[in-house]
Amino acid sequence: MRGLDEHRAATLALATPLPTVEVHLLDALGLVLAEDVATPEALPRWDNSAMDGYAVRAADVAAARPDAPVRLRVVADLAAGSDDEPEVTPGAAARIMTGAPVPPGADAVVPVELTATAVTGGAWEPDEGAVLVREPVATGAHVRCAGDDAAAGDTVLRAGALVGPAHVAAAASVGRSTLVVHRRPRVAVVSTGDELVPPGEPLRRGQIPDSNSWLLAAAAREAGADVLRLGPERDDPAALHRLLRALDAGEHGAVDAIVTSGGVSAGAYDVVKAALADEPGVAFVPVAVQPGKPQGLGRLPGGTPVWTLPGNPVSSATSFEVFVRPALLRMRGLVDVERPRVPAVAADSWSTPVGRAQLMPVVRADPGADSGTRPGALASDGADPAAARSGDGRVAVRRATPRGSGSHLVARLAVAQGLAVIPAGVEQVRPGDSLEVFWT
Amino acid sequence: MRGLDEHRAATLALATPLPTVEVHLLDALGLVLAEDVATPEALPRWDNSAMDGYAVRAADVAAARPDAPVRLRVVADLAAGSDDEPEVTPGAAARIMTGAPVPPGADAVVPVELTATAVTGGAWEPDEGAVLVREPVATGAHVRCAGDDAAAGDTVLRAGALVGPAHVAAAASVGRSTLVVHRRPRVAVVSTGDELVPPGEPLRRGQIPDSNSWLLAAAAREAGADVLRLGPERDDPAALHRLLRALDAGEHGAVDAIVTSGGVSAGAYDVVKAALADEPGVAFVPVAVQPGKPQGLGRLPGGTPVWTLPGNPVSSATSFEVFVRPALLRMRGLVDVERPRVPAVAADSWSTPVGRAQLMPVVRADPGADSGTRPGALASDGADPAAARSGDGRVAVRRATPRGSGSHLVARLAVAQGLAVIPAGVEQVRPGDSLEVFWT
Known part of the structure; x- marks a missing residue:
């Protein structure tokens, strides 16, 4: 089995910063600067x-x-x-x-x-x-004094900066009405499975609403991508292969990445695996992580990177988080594409699989924590992951799904505030154990 | 003078959650849920x-x-x-x-x-x-087992939640294709000043590019608002009054808030103060904060809240951050509208004004810190404010503008990673002093 970090490196290797485009100031917000911006004159210009x-x-x-x-x-x-x-x-x-x-x-x-x-x-x-x-x-x-803020010729913004309001203001102050940035990735998201029906449609026995295409589309959009959401697609390998080839060929508009969910394990109906079996650029590899062991990765003939994620909702979510999101950020031009891993302490006890890293959805353990908010998830989110700190400043966390960690618990996933990353060598987490958590 | 917290309370009192609207799942991303979402059936539906x-x-x-x-x-x-x-x-x-x-x-x-x-x-x-x-x-x-994830009738999402990918997925999994959310605020941003010209246009002596309308428009958009950016407006009180009344009357489309910059201090050309002098709903008050002492606040006759911020770029930026942003988040339906204040330690020395709180733009003090990235600013930002921690886990910070803290330093503002809040009672910050910082 491939290790978690090894597979992360393989997915990042598929991603390169996308071409640059010159956009108006406000349209640069949230994109990554692709040029150094210098001031042609001193700032201020005069005393x-x-x-x-x-x-x-x-x-x-x-x-x-x-x-x-x-x-x-x-x-x-x-x-x-x-x-x-x-x-x-x-x-x-x-x-x-x-x-x-x-x-x-x-x-x-x-x-x-x-x-x-x-x-x-x-x-x-x-x-x-x-x-x-x-x-x-x-x-x-x-x-x-003239030049207090910057001398003529000084670089005031550097390539690689994520453009925020202060960057927009600095660019305006040196007389720029446009900025050169990396364009956003356009990502196609495809869910697969004969059991899936669009949410809101009536269900008969055996059917469930498609949630993965919505989950992944939202996650890709939150990661800064424009999204083409497709699916649910039927368990028909030939038809799915045609769709993926059409996406790769730009027949649905240019796409920079394709993300599928479902159909990658060892069963008899694993449609994504079957659809891509003869694509030499795509490999299916077990990864030493729980959830999310069955992963596929590669390039289609037209060069489009494809990630095939497992279909259990929690597996899809955690796989996107650790394998796809960093690649999308790299495409946007960011250098540092990892979320910060914050030291935390377990307030709960659970077992972890032998020989596999574990990605455990967690919540803050303080009794007042509101599971409806997600700390750090958006700039606009006011919740505070620092509120439930241990005496040494670490945040105490417990499992988001205390009755079990099944990868089908999609409703429960919404209460999760972060993911704890448990290394492969650990077999049991006990209260008081040190953890690393990233807030999602 | 009004205290910082008192003025914050006064600005929040102007903001109430906006009306709700039913939107498709993906369009709910980043908005605030205005309904509890229950599952009509057990999840999973069957063993x-x-x-x-x-x-x-x-x-x-x-x-x-x-x-x-x-x-x-x-x-x-x-x-x-x-x-x-x-x-x-x-x-x-x-x-x-x-x-x-x-x-x-x-x-x-x-x-x-x-x-x-x-x-x-x-x-x-x-x-x-x-x-x-x-x-x-x-x-x-x-x-x-059927019901593992949720029993029939269980609430899976609560009103007030900021909708993220996992919320979208949970809603889909219970068969919802739409969600009821608070709509985004629409904010008009108006910069004023005869010295201002649009960025990119030629400058003669005495003129500078308008950066504030771009700064505030970007900040409002980052706070989740749709933005109508106007200006630079001339120092003509009657014309500005007509514009503000027209905005209040919905003549430029409905707006939920108006934010102006400039023209609020004690000079002879303080156009915003003059334009609103006869509006009984608007008051101009000095606030015990540096920068940002001259503030105006109130409602126009049509009921539109208006914030009149000072015109120095750093004052505009910090005033938006502490006075306007929380109100916009409240309009969006968020309950917790404050950024977390994180304990930090000063690695720098500076003086602070007697009797006024200070909002000091700061950066992490570790030598490797890249001033081009802004920790915590966007979900997609990978930078780590935890990287420069003191031995006890606190982040060490220094001023973003070490040569001075002038409120005109707009180019330097772009390197700031957060704001330190120094209470009014402090007159000098020394290396090693405890600070509270929020990352912006």
């Missing part, structure tokens, strides 16, 4: 004001005190966006708004709170054309 | 086989041994999806595939590996119409 106030020569106001303010002539009024370049000569000041370029001659900004436009007796009063400065400011005070 | 093999009466094979196999008549061939219900009488067996219903009379499944179809001398040979069982099986062996 500019960090405050609303008055641009002054610091030397002019060195002696300013609240009871002896310095009076300066106001020679200009610089709104943000103004292209005025008034000279601030000794004794002069320019009214300036946050972000406006500091005019020639000025070397500091006095915040408006430290000024008035006149004093009459003890009260501040208007004085057309002049400002009274009540306190001194240091040279450079409240001035944002 | 069914967990293996490819033979359905038998366990008592018939109790004496089976490899050197003395028990011969059973094969009375049926049950593929998955078969609606056959053959009676398995004493001495009989039914060939059965994984997932097929266990026929009446049978109480166990013998895996195909433990059978043969005949023995001739020492070798296993075909024997039409019969099977040889080499080992005994316990009653119930390799049978998945």
Whole structure:
């Protein structure tokens, strides 16, 4: 049997970053940058004001005190966006708004709170054309210097970055309205099995709703792919072979990967195995993992990578997670395609198969944990896997399906918050044992 | 000044879960379930086989041994999806595939590996119409019992769950092709400022590219909203007021929230403040936070909540994160709308303002940390904030902008991996100090 890590390496070897495409800024969100982005000019482009106030020569106001303010002539009024370049000569000041370029001659900004436009007796009063400065400011005070953020030519974004809002903003700030990114993979998902009917249709004895094509389509979409969902397909090897060849040939639109479920074990009706038996590029290999031992992998003649996953829903889900998802992320251009494995501690006891790694759906063990939320699964998910930490900071977890770990428990799978990865050498997990978990 | 938490509470008070809508399974991905989903029937519906093999009466094979196999008549061939219900009488067996219903009379499944179809001398040979069982099986062996996964009527998904792939699969498995979810918020984002020009257009002195509308549009989209991006709008209070009223009235399509940037501080050109000065539902309040002190908040006459964020890019970004994002998640129907705050330790030193909380963009302090990736930002992001842990498991962080924390550093913001929240009482952060960080 092939080891878990060996098969992961084989699946990653099928994936290369997809071609690049230039897209508008917002369309780059969630995609992976395929270029370094440099700023053609310094950021900020000019020394500019960090405050609303008055641009002054610091030397002019060195002696300013609240009871002896310095009076300066106001020679200009610089709104943000103004292209005025008034000279601030000794004794002069320019009214300036946050972000406006500091005019020639000025070397500091006095915040408006430290000024008035006149004093009459003890009260501040208007004085057309002049400002009274009540306190001194240091040279450079409240001035944002040109190049503070980046010098001309500096790289502000690097190829390989997953584009988020701050990347979009940085690109805009250097004058870019488009970005070059790797395009999304388009993935065809095909479920197989004569027992499957589309969800919502009536069932007779022996039939069950197809859930795998929906599971895998959703998982592929969550992994950043566009998805073509097909199935359930009948247990007809010739027809399935024609469909897979048609997908490979682009007859349903170009696809970058094909994922099937079902029909890969040792039974008499293993349609995927039969359909691909004569494809030299595809191999069926047992992998030392539970669930998910029967796996198929390879390329169709047109070059499309194909993953044939087992049909039990939990096996499909865990196989996608550890074998397909990293490959899709690699196609998107990401370098680091593994979820972080977080140290955890078992709060439960279960046995694991001899000689096989185990992927066990788990939940946090704290009593208040809401099984309806999935920590870390989406940026928008507010749940906190840190809430059920042991004294040493590790999260305590138990099985998501305490009555059993059967790979058919599709309803229970929805409560899982992560997968524990138990190495092949372990035969029993006991409360208090150290585990590695990734939140899904 | 209003405290950070008080203003957060005020912004959340503007947000209520949006109306529900029934969508197809895949379209529910990433939305929040607005109904409990129960299974109308037991899952599995029938006792069914967990293996490819033979359905038998366990008592018939109790004496089976490899050197003395028990011969059973094969009375049926049950593929998955078969609606056959053959009676398995004493001495009989039914060939059965994984997932097929266990026929009446049978109480166990013998895996195909433990059978043969005949023995001739020492070798296993075909024997039409019969099977040889080499080992005994316990009653119930390799049978998945009806109701194992869920009993009829059991709730398998709860309202409030963020729909992920496993939820989609569970819904399909109980026969649902649609789900009732809260619809996404539609958010209008408006940047303001005479100094702003669309990114990519030529700049004259005093002008800069608009980055805020792109930043906020991307952040709103990442928070699960559909976005109408507008701007840059000129510093014309009457025109801006007309635009905001038109948005509130649905003239640009229905919007559930409006977010503006810029024009809210104490200067002479604060267009948003001027535009909304006469709107009784909107208040401008200083908030004890750095950056992001000038905030406006309220409802327009048509009921649309409006957030007016400051215009410095870092202020806009952090204000969106702590004030707008939780409200959008609440509109989506999520209950837990806060990102987890993770204990961390400072690897850097900086001062913080007296009497104001500070939101400091930070990066992991390990030397190998790649500033191009954002841990935890998207499900698809493989980076690991756990990589730079201190000895006690806490992540060490330093400022993302070590030369300064100016709120104009938009290019630098792209390297930030999270925000440290420094309470108002702290005036100086020193290496080794405990921090709370959320990864963005």
